[in-house]
Structures are given as C-alpha cells and as structure tokens.
Amino acid sequence: MSQPQIGIIMGSDSDLPTMKEAIAICEEFQVPVEVAIVSAHRTPERMVQYASQAHHRGLKVIIAGAGGAAHLPGMVAALTPLPVIGVPVSSRHLQGVDSLYSIVQMPGGIPVATVAIGNAKNAGLLAVQILATHQPGLLDLVQQYRQSLKDSVMEKQARLDQ
Numbered sequence: 001m002s003q004p005q006i007g008i009i010m011g012s013d014s015d016l017p018t019m020k021e022a023i024a025i026c027e028e029f030q031v032p033v034e035v036a037i038v039s040a041h042r043t044p045e046r047m048v049q050y051a052s053q054a055h056h057r058g059l060k061v062i063i064a065g066a067g068g069a070a071h072l073p074g075m076v077a078a079l080t081p082l083p084v085i086g087v088p089v090s091s092r093h094l095q096g097v098d099s100l101y102s103i104v105q106m107p108g109g110i111p112v113a114t115v116a117i118g119n120a121k122n123a124g125l126l127a128v129q130i131l132a133t134h135q136p137g138l139l140d141l142v143q144q145y146r147q148s149l150k151d152s153v154m155e156k157q158a159r160l161d162q
C-alpha cells in the first residue's frame with residue numbers, strides 16, 4: 001500500500017458518517033490516506049503521539065473532525081508543523097455551532113483552516129489542493145474536477161432552456 005499523504009482523524013466513530021465525504025474525495029483523486037479515531041479528551045496520549053509524529057511518518061496534511069467542545073483540530077495543530085484542516089461536526093444540542101466556534105476561533109499563531117459545519121468534502125478538496133501545489137499530475141486532476149463542476153451547471157442550464 002502507498003505511503004499515506006493525508007491523515008483523516010476524528011474524535012469519535014460517530015463522526016465517521018460526516019468524515020466519509022473527505023475519505024471519498026481522497027479516493028476520487030487517488031491520494032493515499034489513513035483514517036484514525038483520535039480523541040483529544042478520551043485518548044490524549046494517543047493524540048499527542050499521532051500529531052507529533054505525523055510529519056515524521058510522511059503525512060503532508062491532517063484533516064481533523066470533531067463535534068461539541070471540538071478541541072481536537074486545535075490541539076493537533078499545536079503539536080504538528082503540518083497544515084491542519086478542521087471539520088466542525090454537527091452536534092446533538094447546538095447543531096454544530098459549538099463545534100464551528102471551537103475550531104474556527106483559534107488564537108493567532110496556530111491556524112486551523114476551518115470548513116463549514118459538516119463539510120468534510122471541502123476539507124478533502126482543500127487537502128488535495130495543498131498536495132497539488134507540488135504535484136503537477138494532481139493539479140491537472142483538480143482542474144478537471146473544476147471543469148466537471150462547470151459542465152454540470154451548463155448541462156442544467158441546457159435542460160432549463162429546452
């Protein structure tokens with residue numbers, strides 16, 4: 001199996017239905033990924049180990065999804081020099097607004113690139129685009145993907161025009 005370039009982590013297996021969208025994007029672009037459940041509060045030692053070793057293991061980007069008091073992306077960002085993309089997972093009581101604020105409101109110095117609530121698809125795309133800055137073949141695939149978005153709009157327009 002190829003060396004994973006993107007690490008997709010989440011605080012709980014209950015985040016997996018959301019995070020599957022990021023996994024699907026990486027598969028679509030044929031970027032090797034690893035997927036792990038890493039909880040900041042239930043498995044803090046595992047989180048430290050994962051985040052501090054990620055760049056040594058060859059990962060280039062980490063996508064971290066969490067819900068509620070979603071400290072995982074920020075804690076991981078504090079422990080790794082790699083770019084971290086945070087996915088606020090929708091929560092039971094506050095529908096992910098708590099997750100969003102927890103992830104997006106990082107103080108200056110330790111950034112987490114935060115996508116919209118539940119939008120793991122965009123996290124996957126952003127991770128692929130970061131890798132593509134140094135991989136011309138992947139950059140071509142990103143361009144093709146963008147073209148497919150344009151084509152789908154124009155197909156819808158053509159159907160409206162009939």
Ligand code: RP5
Pocket residue numbers: 010011012013014015039065066067068089
């Ligand atoms: C967070 O708490 C997880 O990221 C998850 O979104 C949320 C709820 O976890 P479970 O109670 O479903 O395990 O740590």
